[in-house]
Amino acid sequence: NMADLPWEKVFTDPYLQSLIRLGLERNVDLQTALLKVQEARASLMTSRLSYLPSLTLAPQGGVSSFDKKQGSWSWSLPVSASWEIDLFGKLLNTKRAAKAALMQSEAYQQAVQTQVVAAIANYYFSLLMLDEQLQITETTSVLWAKNVETMKAMKEAAMVNEAGVVQSQANYHAVMASIADLKDQIRQVENSLSLLLRQAPQHIERGQLKKQHLPVILEAGVSVQLLAKRPDVKAAEMALAGTYYNANEARAAFYPSLTISGTYGWTNQAGNMILNPGKMIASALGSLTQPLFYRGANIARLKIAKAQQQEAMLSFEQAILNAGADVSDALSLYESAKQKSLQRTEQINALQKSVEYTQELLTLGTSTYLEVLTAQQSLLNAQLSGVSDRYQQLQAVVNLYHALGGGVK
Numbered sequence: 428n429m430a431d432l433p434w435e436k437v438f439t440d441p442y443l444q445s446l447i448r449l450g451l452e453r454n455v456d457l458q459t460a461l462l463k464v465q466e467a468r469a470s471l472m473t474s475r476l477s478y479l480p481s482l483t484l485a486p487q488g489g490v491s492s493f494d495k496k497q498g499s500w501s502w503s504l505p506v507s508a509s510w511e512i513d514l515f516g517k518l519l520n521t522k523r524a525a526k527a528a529l530m531q532s533e534a535y536q537q538a539v540q541t542q543v544v545a546a547i548a549n550y551y552f553s554l555l556m557l558d559e560q561l562q563i564t565e566t567t568s569v570l571w572a573k574n575v576e577t578m579k580a581m582k583e584a585a586m587v588n589e590a591g592v593v594q595s596q597a598n599y600h601a602v603m604a605s606i607a608d609l610k611d612q613i614r615q616v617e618n619s620l621s622l623l624l625r626q627a628p629q630h631i632e633r634g635q636l637k638k639q640h641l642p643v644i645l646e647a648g649v650s651v652q653l654l655a656k657r658p659d660v661k662a663a664e665m666a667l668a669g670t671y672y673n674a675n676e677a678r679a680a681f682y683p684s685l686t687i688s689g690t691y692g693w694t695n696q697a698g699n700m701i702l703n704p705g706k707m708i709a710s711a712l713g714s715l716t717q718p719l720f721y722r723g724a725n726i727a728r729l730k731i732a733k734a735q736q737q738e739a740m741l742s743f744e745q746a747i748l749n750a751g752a753d754v755s756d757a758l759s760l761y762e763s764a765k766q767k768s769l770q771r772t773e774q775i776n777a778l779q780k781s782v783e784y785t786q787e788l789l790t791l792g793t794s795t796y797l798e799v800l801t802a803q804q805s806l807l808n809a810q811l812s813g814v815s816d817r818y819q820q821l822q823a824v825v826n827l828y829h830a831l832g833g834g835v836k
Contacts, residue, residue: 430656430831434544437828439640442633443551446624450547453625457543460536467529474525477518480510505692505708512687517679524672531665537832538658543623545829549822550620554613555636556818561609563810564602571599571803578796581789591796598800602807636817641824656832663746667739674732680725687713753830761823768816775813778806 429437435444451457488502513519578595582588618628655661689711782802789799 429828430833432828432833434828434833437824437833438544438548440551440634440638443548446551446620446631447544447547449626450543450624451540454539454543454623455625457536457539460532460539463532464529464536467525467532471522471525471529474518474522477511477521478513480508483507483509501695503692503694503708505690505694507688507690509686509688512685514685515679515682517676517684520672520676520679524669524676527665527669527672531662531669534658534662534665538662541658541829541833544833545825546623547620548825550616550623551631551633552636552639552818552821552825553616554620554631554633555639555821556814557609557613557616558633559636559814559817560811561606561613563807563814564606564609567803567807567810568599568602568606571595571602574799574803575599586789594796594800598804636814639821641820657746657750657830658832660743660746660750660832663739663743667736667743670732670736670739674729674736677725677729677732680721680728684716685713686716687711750830754827757823757827757830760826761820764816764819764823768813768820771809771813771816775806775809778802778809782806 434447438444438447484504484506486502486504488500490500511518575592575595578592582592617631620631621628689709691707691709693706694708695706782799785799785802789796
């Protein structure tokens, strides 16, 4: 499916590719997600090391004197070791829960990365749409300025009245006002994109909307692939696995724990038996601990773990449903935008002819200035809507790639 494609194959505009690379390097949310992965890896390392014995070196030394006699030096150099044997899976489930947490954090990092790619692409295509609409509006303003002059000349020739001139002037000023609005929207989108890229607000270098190339076929793949590709589904699955291991760990707390400890080293503290500087010492001890007075706390802990497991199950099921809905919405948006684009092209062609015909009829005196102004306004609206339809197609591609779990190599 589309998620198997590198994002460079989907978003081929070189300006957009450079922005995405910059965003992947500098985005704050993505950098935070990478740090969370490092934290989870360290936690997993800690749980793995719990299988090994803990070693302690505790050298001691001192001097003592009795009844003002010469002081005697005593010292010991013991190495102590303690090892908990995992009889009932307490350490095993802790390690598995830490591994699930690591996989969850990695999935979260992928989700953030996918979101960053999609957000940058959407902002970029929004700028291209606004640029195209600004260009159309500015071109229309030039034509409408000429139309005002034409209306004034026709008034002098007694072909139209003052109302027609004033109405044409009002439409011209309305177009000029919309140009200011479009420029303001462009600046706001550039500022938002700059913030996403963690840089000061600035002009964004970009291409043109008409030069954007879409994938010929949008393949969503089979439904089960959503489970493998969607990072949020993967994260929800790992969260569910983590609660399962936490419940097993809570259950293991009801059973005894076996710990073996020992000491090995040298000392000169053995009473009258030791007259020379040092002798070897060694000891070993095994202890079996059964919890007695913590049963109520352990029961409560197990109930909490089971409740959290049910919560994670609900979240996992909802993540799957959300994935399917997102893909369906993106495909529907693309298809509707495609159909609208075809119809909009026919509409624009018809309105261009309508403007030409009404202007000719006005010159011949068989039409009114209101019909001309209405035709011109309808053509402008249709042209702006055509640009919006093209943007919706691009947005649908971004949404589908995001919904399928793409955005990474």
